[in-house]
Amino acid sequence: MAQIPHKRKEGLYVLEYLAFLAVTPAVFFLCVCVGSVKVPLGDTVRLILDAIRGSDISGIKFASIIVSVRIPRVLSAALVGASLSLCGAGMQGLLKNPLADGSTLGVSSAASLGAVIAIAFGITVPFLPFAGTMIMAILFAFLGLLIILSLAYKLDSSLSTNTIILIGVIFSMFVSSITSLVITFASDKIKHITFWTMGSLQGNNYTHVLILCGALVIFGGVILLHARELNAFAVGEDNARNIGVNVRRVRLTILICVSALIGVCVSIGGTIAFVGLVTPHMTRIIVGPNHKKLLPVSVFAGAIFLMLSDLAARILLNPLELPIGVVTSMIGSVVFIYIFITGRRKGK
Amino acid sequence: MSMLEVKDLSVSYGDLHILRDVSFSVEPGQWLMIIGPNGAGKTTILNSISRGVPYTGTIVYQGRDIRRWKPRELALNIGLLSQNNSMGYAFTVEEIVRLGRYAHSASVLSGDKDGREEAIDRAIALTGLEGLRNQSSLTLSGGELQRTFLAQLFAQDPRLLMLDEPTNHLDLVYQKQVFNLIREWLTENGRAVVSVVHDLSLARAYGTHALLLSKGRTVAEGPVSEVTAPKLLNEVYSMDVYSWMREMYSQWTDEDSST
Numbered sequence: 092m093a094q095i096p097h098k099r100k101e102g103l104y105v106l107e108y109l110a111f112l113a114v115t116p117a118v119f120f121l122c123v124c125v126g127s128v129k130v131p132l133g134d135t136v137r138l139i140l141d142a143i144r145g146s147d148i149s150g151i152k153f154a155s156i157i158v159s160v161r162i163p164r165v166l167s168a169a170l171v172g173a174s175l176s177l178c179g180a181g182m183q184g185l186l187k188n189p190l191a192d193g194s195t196l197g198v199s200s201a202a203s204l205g206a207v208i209a210i211a212f213g214i215t216v217p218f219l220p221f222a223g224t225m226i227m228a229i230l231f232a233f234l235g236l237l238i239i240l241s242l243a244y245k246l247d248s249s250l251s252t253n254t255i256i257l258i259g260v261i262f263s264m265f266v267s268s269i270t271s272l273v274i275t276f277a278s279d280k281i282k283h284i285t286f287w288t289m290g291s292l293q294g295n296n297y298t299h300v301l302i303l304c305g306a307l308v309i310f311g312g313v314i315l316l317h318a319r320e321l322n323a324f325a326v327g328e329d330n331a332r333n334i335g336v337n338v339r340r341v342r343l344t345i346l347i348c349v350s351a352l353i354g355v356c357v358s359i360g361g362t363i364a365f366v367g368l369v370t371p372h373m374t375r376i377i378v379g380p381n382h383k384k385l386l387p388v389s390v391f392a393g394a395i396f397l398m399l400s401d402l403a404a405r406i407l408l409n410p411l412e413l414p415i416g417v418v419t420s421m422i423g424s425v426v427f428i429y430i431f432i433t434g435r436r437k438g439k
Numbered sequence: 440m441s442m443l444e445v446k447d448l449s450v451s452y453g454d455l456h457i458l459r460d461v462s463f464s465v466e467p468g469q470w471l472m473i474i475g476p477n478g479a480g481k482t483t484i485l486n487s488i489s490r491g492v493p494y495t496g497t498i499v500y501q502g503r504d505i506r507r508w509k510p511r512e513l514a515l516n517i518g519l520l521s522q523n524n525s526m527g528y529a530f531t532v533e534e535i536v537r538l539g540r541y542a543h544s545a546s547v548l549s550g551d552k553d554g555r556e557e558a559i560d561r562a563i564a565l566t567g568l569e570g571l572r573n574q575s576s577l578t579l580s581g582g583e584l585q586r587t588f589l590a591q592l593f594a595q596d597p598r599l600l601m602l603d604e605p606t607n608h609l610d611l612v613y614q615k616q617v618f619n620l621i622r623e624w625l626t627e628n629g630r631a632v633v634s635v636v637h638d639l640s641l642a643r644a645y646g647t648h649a650l651l652l653s654k655g656r657t658v659a660e661g662p663v664s665e666v667t668a669p670k671l672l673n674e675v676y677s678m679d680v681y682s683w684m685r686e687m688y689s690q691w692t693d694e695d696s697s698t
Contacts, residue, residue, distance in 0.1 A: 326528075335514025
């Protein structure tokens, strides 16, 4: 067979990495400055520097908008985006399936159900206001993943794209219907249904940011440390076993980390669909499928994608604010169809 | 103590019995050819040894039950070339071969400093993949992909090679090259090969021993010349295997080669 020149830019890895490192703060500042009230970049930077130094900023113009509203919101968007993107990349490698993602598999819906049940039935942890909702979201995300994968393995041990997606859609619909039912009966306690179906980062504060940051460092860190194992799974589970990967342990570790991250994200930002599908796919086109590059770059790409999506949600129909999931779903569905069609063309 | 000892190996899927009480052993320096008709359970034996399917019975490698080996330890000792390797993502040939060194490096942080690059280069050179090193595996032909996974196996450098239909998709040049390569590999102390083959000529030409299976049961085990005796083969394949082989080879006469 004639040799086809390899297209991937392995040599540019460091440059690509630096580019993402540079673009992320640039997008962050853009998203903090732009909104229903436009704040000049210089003022924003000065305010942030003053706040970091501990100076009194209470009298400064835009201070409360920037420090109390925009920054925690944009940081939440970045962290949720990074987490969901990392989860998507991890799942796509683990299952050797480019369409696997928290939303396509129904894991996010399961996490939503857990959170909604916790709120409706008043499941709380003393002294930790978010913990009850968060733990239930994580637990349900993990149970959801186990149910979906057990069903998929039973029906089709090769875990083909069609089987996974079909089961994911059915499971998602089933779980969403229960969520709606619980919300209907406990509507006085639970946020509007769109939060759990379309997500929102409105009103997030620094506590949310800290929790998201902690979850990303711990669970995301574990996923990042499994880059080689995910490479092996992405080539094939049998191949992973043959080269010495402890497939059971790695699979369980990744599933727990993915469930925990999705659970935390959903309990804070609701169900924001397709982030984990779109960004790893785009990233894979740029840096290739090697998880040593794909995972870290997906973190940055996810952060950038969700910060921009949140910005679009805030300004597209200003003063009306769109749920963030509307923006991600619109982009995500187009990408989903694209991957599905190109995948079928390849005979997958 | 044998290098590999398989005793009363049985595998079932529900009521379907794939293997029933199969026993055999492999000594260093041996090339065991597992032969038999389709559905005899040949591949299942390899999958059981690599712990890819649940089984009953015992499989002992170097005096220790393989269930007690850690995955990484086992991969340093036993390597398997599967029959079906399909790619989903565009990994390069080198990235796939590099995965073969997984068991040699303790963690993602420590790396494999003991000759990783040399092992990868050697494996790629041995399988004739130098020109395809950075090519996406999605664009490879079946034979090229088979050679890529064979290179991964050489990079893994186990003591016992298990090959499931190693000549799948390979043209004659590479069939000959791969089998000669494995025969040469086998000359080093403490190594052995177990392979599943359909081509009985290859089994007789390269194998030292053979295991003949039929419907999941052992028909014969021993030196390849004894196991491939006409009576046994005719019984298992329900045809006159020797006549068929002679008829095939009679197509290749000396007169043809001189023209």
